[in-house]
Amino acid sequence: MTLPGPGIPEPPAQFFSAHPSRADSFTESVIREMTRLALKHNAINLAQGFPDFPCPPELKAAACEAINADINQYAITWGAKDLREALAARVQKFNGMSFDPEDEITVTCGSTEAMMASMLALISPGDEVVVPEPFYENYGPDAQISGATPHFVPLKDDFSLDEEKWKDAFSEKTRAVILNSPNNPTGKVFSKQELSFIADLCIEHNAVAITDEIYEHIVYDGHRHVSLGSLPGMEDRTITIGSFSKTYSVTGWRVGYTLADTALTSRIRKIHDFLTVGAPAPLQRACVAALQLPESYYKELAGEYDRKRRTLFAGLKKAGFWCELPQGAYYIFTDISSFGMTDTAFARHLIETVGVAAVPGSSFYHKGGETKLRFTFSKKDGTLTEACTRLERLG
Numbered sequence: 001m002t003l004p005g006p007g008i009p010e011p012p013a014q015f016f017s018a019h020p021s022r023a024d025s026f027t028e029s030v031i032r033e034m035t036r037l038a039l040k041h042n043a044i045n046l047a048q049g050f051p052d053f054p055c056p057p058e059l060k061a062a063a064c065e066a067i068n069a070d071i072n073q074y075a076i077t078w079g080a081k082d083l084r085e086a087l088a089a090r091v092q093k094f095n096g097m098s099f100d101p102e103d104e105i106t107v108t109c110g111s112t113e114a115m116m117a118s119m120l121a122l123i124s125p126g127d128e129v130v131v132p133e134p135f136y137e138n139y140g141p142d143a144q145i146s147g148a149t150p151h152f153v154p155l156k157d158d159f160s161l162d163e164e165k166w167k168d169a170f171s172e173k174t175r176a177v178i179l180n181s182p183n184n185p186t187g188k189v190f191s192k193q194e195l196s197f198i199a200d201l202c203i204e205h206n207a208v209a210i211t212d213e214i215y216e217h218i219v220y221d222g223h224r225h226v227s228l229g230s231l232p233g234m235e236d237r238t239i240t241i242g243s244f245s246k247t248y249s250v251t252g253w254r255v256g257y258t259l260a261d262t263a264l265t266s267r268i269r270k271i272h273d274f275l276t277v278g279a280p281a282p283l284q285r286a287c288v289a290a291l292q293l294p295e296s297y298y299k300e301l302a303g304e305y306d307r308k309r310r311t312l313f314a315g316l317k318k319a320g321f322w323c324e325l326p327q328g329a330y331y332i333f334t335d336i337s338s339f340g341m342t343d344t345a346f347a348r349h350l351i352e353t354v355g356v357a358a359v360p361g362s363s364f365y366h367k368g369g370e371t372k373l374r375f376t377f378s379k380k381d382g383t384l385t386e387a388c389t390r391l392e393r394l395g
């Protein structure tokens, strides 16, 4: 689905037939397109998941210090040693997994590159990847670019696993499963029991799990994040993807990472090197400072988002949306059936006449999702209150 707008210009029609390309098989990101529309109409952007509040001051100071200390040339392609060592320590403590910083950790340009590099490293054209639906919109194009055939498995209405559908989805062609927990857009936090079920399927079918855990510190109501790679038998068949973007409110820094055993890592590193050479060197140094923040930082982060989640939830309910409080991440996935418009038309209406941007549900499905809309609450309290006031205009 694409909306007309000042996005990426389309080449002339004859160019397509003469030069077909893998880029023709997917559209521009709807989320980023919504951001542009929001800017055009001066709407509050609850579409793209980035904070409009500052990152911790310690990170800003560390980044400036690194630049002033002349850490401005290429870092080692797979990541600065001090950052890989700090990551190994943090992951051991928080995720209960051991990785050797020398050959099992790769620093990437965000988790976006981490996912792309992992898929390119793993997939041969024709391999199947199992993807629970709804899914973070990048996974569709990631599959197309890497040549994978995605096998989408719908989650149940309460976002739990339909075990029979999962069993049916795996075959001898399955190379990987792509999981995201805590989940964007649903807010689902997969339980240890659900993850064990997925782990057993991976082991039975000799598949790899690529698990995007970028919201690992943003969980609510006593839900606990469990890393799929920490489960027995998954150590050498999991690529765990993390990022500094969401945990430390630095989405523009573009620093993420992969954690995987030596064999997987050596392939990922080769792809990563030729894709990007490396993540920004001074920001890698600043990310070491991020990992030195006290434990209280993570508690406060989840507490702040809990408050924001409740503010937006109350506003959406008041405006007539059907929704439930998410278990994790920073989105509310609403049902808009009662408004009598499909997602794209409704998203446009919201931007142009109400002044609030959200993401049409269909961007999280290969088919369907037209009755859904996703809002982020990764914004200042004032931004959320103003958005809720504007949403009242809908009534």
Ligand code: PLP
Pocket (backbone or CB within 6 Å): 049, 109, 110, 111, 112, 113, 136, 180, 183, 184, 212, 214, 242, 243, 244, 245, 251, 254, 255, 256
């Ligand atoms: N994965 C998920 C599930 C996301 O929601 C996002 C951003 O919204 C990303 C990855 C992108 O993260 P990064 O900034 O680390 O590339």
